[in-house]
Amino acid sequence: MSQMTFGFDEREPEQPRKHKEPLKEPVQALEGTEVEMKTQPLLDFLLETKRIRLVDVKLAELLIGTDTSQKNEVFYLILLLAVAQQSQHSCLDLNAINWQNPFAIREQAVSDASIAAPDIISPFSENYDAQQAETQLMAAACVGDDKPLLLFANKLYFARLAQYETVLASRLSHLAAKPLNIDETALTALLTEYFPDEAHREDPADPIKTLNWQKVACAIAATKGFSVITGGPGTGKTTTVTKLLAIMQSLYASAPLTIKLVAPTGKAAARLSESILGAKQKLSMIPKDIAPLIPETAQTIHRLLGVIPHTNKFRHNKRNPLHLDVLIIDEASMVDLSLMAKLIEALPSHARLILLGDKDQLASVDTGSILSDLCQGLTLEKMPAYSQARAEQLNRVCFNNRAVLSHSEDSYLLSDCIAFLQQSYRFDGKSGIGQLAQAVNTNSQGLLGYVEQTVNEGGFSDLKLNYNVINKPIEHFVQLAAQHYQAYLTLIREGAGVAKVHNAFSDYQLLAAVKEGDYGVNSLNLRIEKALSQQGLISPYQRHYLGMPIMISQNDYQLKLFNGDIGILMHDEQGQLKAMFIDEQENIRAFSPARLPAHDKVYAMTIHKSQGSEFAYTAMILPPINQANQGINRQLVYTGITRAKNTFELVADKNVLLMAMNKSVTRASGLFDRLKHAAS
Numbered sequence: 001m002s003q004m005t006f007g008f009d010e011r012e013p014e015q016p017r018k019h020k021e022p023l024k025e026p027v028q029a030l031e032g033t034e035v036e037m038k039t040q041p042l043l044d045f046l047l048e049t050k051r052i053r054l055v056d057v058k059l060a061e062l063l064i065g066t067d068t069s070q071k072n073e074v075f076y077l078i079l080l081l082a083v084a085q086q087s088q089h090s091c092l093d094l095n096a097i098n099w100q101n102p103f104a105i106r107e108q109a110v111s112d113a114s115i116a117a118p119d120i121i122s123p124f125s126e127n128y129d130a131q132q133a134e135t136q137l138m139a140a141a142c143v144g145d146d147k148p149l150l151l152f153a154n155k156l157y158f159a160r161l162a163q164y165e166t167v168l169a170s171r172l173s174h175l176a177a178k179p180l181n182i183d184e185t186a187l188t189a190l191l192t193e194y195f196p197d198e199a200h201r202e203d204p205a206d207p208i209k210t211l212n213w214q215k216v217a218c219a220i221a222a223t224k225g226f227s228v229i230t231g232g233p234g235t236g237k238t239t240t241v242t243k244l245l246a247i248m249q250s251l252y253a254s255a256p257l258t259i260k261l262v263a264p265t266g267k268a269a270a271r272l273s274e275s276i277l278g279a280k281q282k283l284s285m286i287p288k289d290i291a292p293l294i295p296e297t298a299q300t301i302h303r304l305l306g307v308i309p310h311t312n313k314f315r316h317n318k319r320n321p322l323h324l325d326v327l328i329i330d331e332a333s334m335v336d337l338s339l340m341a342k343l344i345e346a347l348p349s350h351a352r353l354i355l356l357g358d359k360d361q362l363a364s365v366d367t368g369s370i371l372s373d374l375c376q377g378l379t380l381e382k383m384p385a386y387s388q389a390r391a392e393q394l395n396r397v398c399f400n401n402r403a404v405l406s407h408s409e410d411s412y413l414l415s416d417c418i419a420f421l422q423q424s425y426r427f428d429g430k431s432g433i434g435q436l437a438q439a440v441n442t443n444s445q446g447l448l449g450y451v452e453q454t455v456n457e458g459g460f461s462d463l464k465l466n467y468n469v470i471n472k473p474i475e476h477f478v479q480l481a482a483q484h485y486q487a488y489l490t491l492i493r494e495g496a497g498v499a500k501v502h503n504a505f506s507d508y509q510l511l512a513a514v515k516e517g518d519y520g521v522n523s524l525n526l527r528i529e530k531a532l533s534q535q536g537l538i539s540p541y542q543r544h545y546l547g548m549p550i551m552i553s554q555n556d557y558q559l560k561l562f563n564g565d566i567g568i569l570m571h572d573e574q575g576q577l578k579a580m581f582i583d584e585q586e587n588i589r590a591f592s593p594a595r596l597p598a599h600d601k602v603y604a605m606t607i608h609k610s611q612g613s614e615f616a617y618t619a620m621i622l623p624p625i626n627q628a629n630q631g632i633n634r635q636l637v638y639t640g641i642t643r644a645k646n647t648f649e650l651v652a653d654k655n656v657l658l659m660a661m662n663k664s665v666t667r668a669s670g671l672f673d674r675l676k677h678a679a680s
Ligand SMILES: Nc1ncnc2c1ncn2[C@@H]1O[C@H](COP(=O)(O)OP(=O)(O)OP(=O)(O)O)[C@@H](O)[C@H]1O
Pocket: 214, 231, 232, 233, 234, 235, 236, 237, 238, 239, 240, 275, 279, 282, 425, 426
C-alpha cells in the first residue's frame, strides 16, 4: 500500500469517533461568495486545529486577488498546496486529492477540537474532480507562466519549486544524452580486469539478483554523463565507485580527471572518505600510478558550493561553475530539490555526475524525493528497463556479447543511466540485520517470521528483537542505553582525545521514531540523562555540561556548523568547556557553548536525523500502538535498521512494526514526468 500523506494526516491517529455532532455530506456545487459563506466554519476549524496556518490563508487571499476575494475553490486549492508543501511534497497532485475530505479531517480530531465541528468538511461540490480543478486553476489570474503558481501534468506548484524541477529535468536529460567519446575496447578490457569472471558467481536459482550488477554499474557510469548507482546497505556502492574511478582515470590517463566526492552532511562525508579509503586498500588490482588519482576525502555539498555567509546563496553557481570533471554525490536520497538544483546548475558543462544512495530510504528532510523519483519502477529481482541499444551495449562491454541483460519497452533516456545493485555483501543470508531490513523493505511477513524464528532459536547474533514493550517498562531500555554511554563518558574522565571520545560515542546510538511522548526523543533524552547522572557519570545541572552530546538543528553558515553535526562538550587545553566537533578531514573544531546555533541533546535521536550515519550498535524504539501516529512507515523503519553496522536492537510492539511495513509513503513530485517529457 503506497500512499500520499499530508502533514496533518501524519499526526492524527485513526481512532473510533467519540462523537460530538454527525459529519454531514459535502456541499453541493457552490460558487464564489456562496463557497465562502458555507465554508467559513470549516476554515475556522482548520485554523483552530492548526491544520492550516494564518499565513497560508493570507497568502491564498493575496493570490486569488483583492477584486475576487471571495473564498472560492481556487482559494482552497492554494491552501491544500501550502499544506502539501509543509509535508515536503514538491507540488499538489490534483489526482491524489480526496475531494470529499481534502483536509483529511478525522472524526477523532473533530470530536476533540475545542470549537464546534463544521457541518461541511469539504469546500468542493459533490461532483468536483481533478479536471474541474484544473480548468478553474487555468482560468485563475495567479496560475500560469511567470505567475506565482504553475500547473504541470495535473499538479499545482509554487513557481519556485516548479522551476527547480525544470532545471533538474533539463540538466539531467542533457547530461544523460551527451555523447561521450569512449574507447569501448579499452573499457571492455578494464571491466574484465576489475571484475574477473571467476570472482563472481551467478546463481541460476536467482539469476537477476546475482547478476554482476557492480560490473554493469561501472559500465553504465563510465559511458554516460549522468548515472545513478543505487542499492541497499552493503551492496557495494563504494566498492563499485572506487573501481569506476580507477577505470575512468585509466581511460583518461593522459589527462587525469578532477574528481570531487560530496555528501549532504559532515557525518556522511566522513563515512564516505573512510569507505573509499578502505575500498582502495582492499582493491589490490588498482595500479600504483592510478591509486593516487582517486580522491580519498569527501566534503559536504555546502562546503563544495561555498556558502556565502548570512545568505542561502552559494559562491559557485551557473555564472561561477565548479572546477571539476566528475562529481560523485553519496547519500543522494538525503539531498532536497532546491540544493540538488543549485548543485547541478553549478556544474561546468563538460562535467559528469554520479549519484549514489539507497532509493528505499527516507526522503530528504526538505522538499522532494529525487532519488526515489529517478529510480521509479526499480524492483528487487527484476530486470531494470534498459533500451535495446543500451542492453546491447552493456552486454557487449560487460558480458562478451552474451545476452545477459534484456531490454524493455518501458525504457526512456534516464532508465539507461541507472544501475541497481541487488546483492548485499555486508549482510548475507547469515545476517539478521540484512534479513530484517529486507523483510521490512519488501513488506514480507514470511521473511519476518523466519527472522523471528531464527532469533528465537539462538541464530542471528547481530539482531535483538524486543517485542515485549507493554510488559517491560521503558525504564529498562533507558538503563540499557545508559550502560552503553558509559564508555565514552569514562574516556572523557580519563582525559582521552576528541577523536577517541567521538569514536566511542558513535559506537552506540539510540534511535526513536517520534519526538514527543514516553517513547519519543525528548523524553528518552531526559531519562537517559537522569540515569547517567544517578550513576555519577555526568552532572547535568547547567544547560551545558561536561560529556553532553549535542546535535546541531539549524545551519549556521558563518560558523560552518550544519544541521545534523554532532558535538560533545569537553574541556579544551585551557580547561574551558567547549563543544568539540570533528570534521570530515578529522580536524577538531571547538566552540563556546554560547556561540552554538540551535541544538539538542542527542543521547537519543530521531530516525530522520540519523540518515547518513552508521553506528556499530543501533537500538531503535517505536512507540506502542496507541501512541504510534501515522508518521511511522516502512521507509522510516528501514532507514533505522540500516543504520546498524554490527548489532541492531528493535524495541517495538510487533503490531506497530507490521503497521509500518504495510505503509509505504511517497511524495508528490513531477520530476519523473518532466524527465520522460524532456527525454522524448
Ligand atoms: N563483489 C564483492 N565481493 C565481495 N565483497 C564485496 C563485493 N563488493 C563489496 N564487497 C564488500 O562488502 C562490504 C560493503 O561494501 P561497500 O562498503 O562498498 O558497500 P556500500 O553499498 O557502499 O555500503 P553502505 O551501506 O555503507 O553504503 C565491504 O566489506 C566490501 O569489501
